[in-house]
Amino acid sequence: xxxxxxxxxxxxxxxxIGRAIAVAxxxxxxxxxxxxxxxxxxxxxxxxxHSHGGHADFxxxxxxxxxxxxxxxxxxxxxxGGVTVLVNNAAGGEARDAAVADITxxxxxxxxxxxxxxxxxxxxxxxxxxxxxxxxxxxNISSRQAERVSPGLAAYVAAKAGLNGLTRAIAVxxxxxxxxxxxxxxxxxxxxxxxxxxxxxxxxxxxxxxLTRLGVADDIASAAVYLASRESEFVTGxxxxxxxxxxxxxxxxxx
Numbered sequence: 001x002x003x004x005x006x007x008x009x010x011x012x013x014x015x016x017i018g019r020a021i022a023v024a025x026x027x028x029x030x031x032x033x034x035x036x037x038x039x040x041x042x043x044x045x046x047x048x049x050h051s052h053g054g055h056a057d058f059x060x061x062x063x064x065x066x067x068x069x070x071x072x073x074x075x076x077x078x079x080x081g082g083v084t085v086l087v088n089n090a091a092g093g094e095a096r097d098a099a100v101a102d103i104t105x106x107x108x109x110x111x112x113x114x115x116x117x118x119x120x121x122x123x124x125x126x127x128x129x130x131x132x133x134x135x136x137x138x139x140n141i142s143s144r145q146a147e148r149v150s151p152g153l154a155a156y157v158a159a160k161a162g163l164n165g166l167t168r169a170i171a172v173x174x175x176x177x178x179x180x181x182x183x184x185x186x187x188x189x190x191x192x193x194x195x196x197x198x199x200x201x202x203x204x205x206x207x208x209x210x211l212t213r214l215g216v217a218d219d220i221a222s223a224a225v226y227l228a229s230r231e232s233e234f235v236t237g238x239x240x241x242x243x244x245x246x247x248x249x250x251x252x253x254x255x
Contacts, residue, residue, distance in 0.1 A: 001029030002229045007080035009033045009073060011063060011122060012090025014041035016191055017141060020217035021087055021224045026054030028225055030085065033076040035061040063090050063118035064110070073125035084133050085228045086126040088119035088163075089141040093155075100154045108155045115159035116166070123170060127179060136179040137228045140167050141220070144187045144243050160185075164239050171237030180236035182227045187243025189215040211245030 003025055013022040014036030026032045026049040034045045034056055042058035049056035057079050061072045077083045092114045096107035123138055130136025145153060146160035163183065170181035188206050207214055223242050226232050241247045 002225060002231060003085070004029035006030040006084050006228065007077075007082050008085035008087065008228065009035065009076040009080075009083055009122075009126065010087040010089060011035050011061065011072075011118075013087075014038050014045055017186070017189060017217045017220045018087070018089040019045050020221035021089065022056065023049060023052075023054075024218070024221035024225050025085070025228065026056055027052060028229070030228075031055040031080050032057075033079060034058045035072060035076075035090070037062065061090075063092075063122070064113050066121050069118055069121035070125045073122055073129070077129045082133050083126050083129040084136050085139075086122060086130075086136075087139045087141065087224060087228070088122055090118065091115045091141075091156075094153065097153050097155050099152050103154055111155035112159050112162070115156065116162045119163060120166060123166075123181075127170075127174060127177075130174075130179045131177045134178060136174075136177075137232075138167075138170060138179070138181040139224050139227050140164075140181070140183045141224075142167075142183045142185045142239065144185050144241065144247060146185065147241075148247060167239065168237045175236065180227075180232070182232070182235060182237065183239040184220060184223050184227070185239055185241050185243065185247075186220050187215055187241075187246045189217060189220065191217075209246045210243070211248075213244060215242070215244055 008025045008030045010018055010022045012018040013034045022032050022034050034042050036042050046056045046058050062068050093111040140163050142163050143160045145157050149157050167181050167183040
């Protein structure tokens with residue numbers, strides 16, 4: 001039980017990567033608060049964790065508001081008896097993203113608010129609880145897009161690049177308090193809903209971006225367990241490129 005005794009809040013954890021992280025944390029002994037906007041999906045994640053003998057609760061959250069972020073963290077601490085692990089996974093608004101020449105100020109600000117400012121708000125609130133506990137770990141879920149950009153995603157790219165910088169700032173500022181902060185930057189990760197009807201040609205193109213295989217949510221969850229547990233006590237301020245090698249080469253170009 002690699003996370004026994006830890007009390008974890010995972011934002012955006014009713015589906016996909018966040019769900020996988022919450023379930024993995026609970027299986028490793030952490031008490032977990034699952035968050036999201038959909039009560040039914042949140043209840044399903046909690047039920048899955050309970051079915052494996054884990055401890056979890058669900059809190060509905062809208063992360064575009066500063067007060068709600070603070071309340072979310074403080075309520076999670078009340079439910080769990082503290083917060084020692086925070087995973088900033090939630091993201092939103094990318095459907096309105098665009099190139100700088102085309103993006104509206106409203107869309108720009110909305111995306112940065114959820115993808116960058118909300119993680120800062122949540123971290124700020126969580127750090128107070130972690131300092132009281134005497135230790136803590138923050139894991140920010142970023143993206144390969146911060147380093148290797150696709151067109152038409154100006155706000156998302158800027159937000160994730162900022163999140164990478166935020167990780168380093170927190171790591172430096174909180175080291176004296178035994179609080180670590182690290183980033184995971186996933187490559188293309190298969191999603192059951194988004195990729196249900198993926199064509200063989202499109203799948204082959206995505207596979208060609210990797211040296212190994214396409215990623216799945218459990219790949220990210222395994223890395224999050226390591227970075228959130230005491231196993232990584234000597235690791236802080238890093239950006240783990242979890243992308244099957246796609247950040248260094250495209251498999252189809254290797255021969």
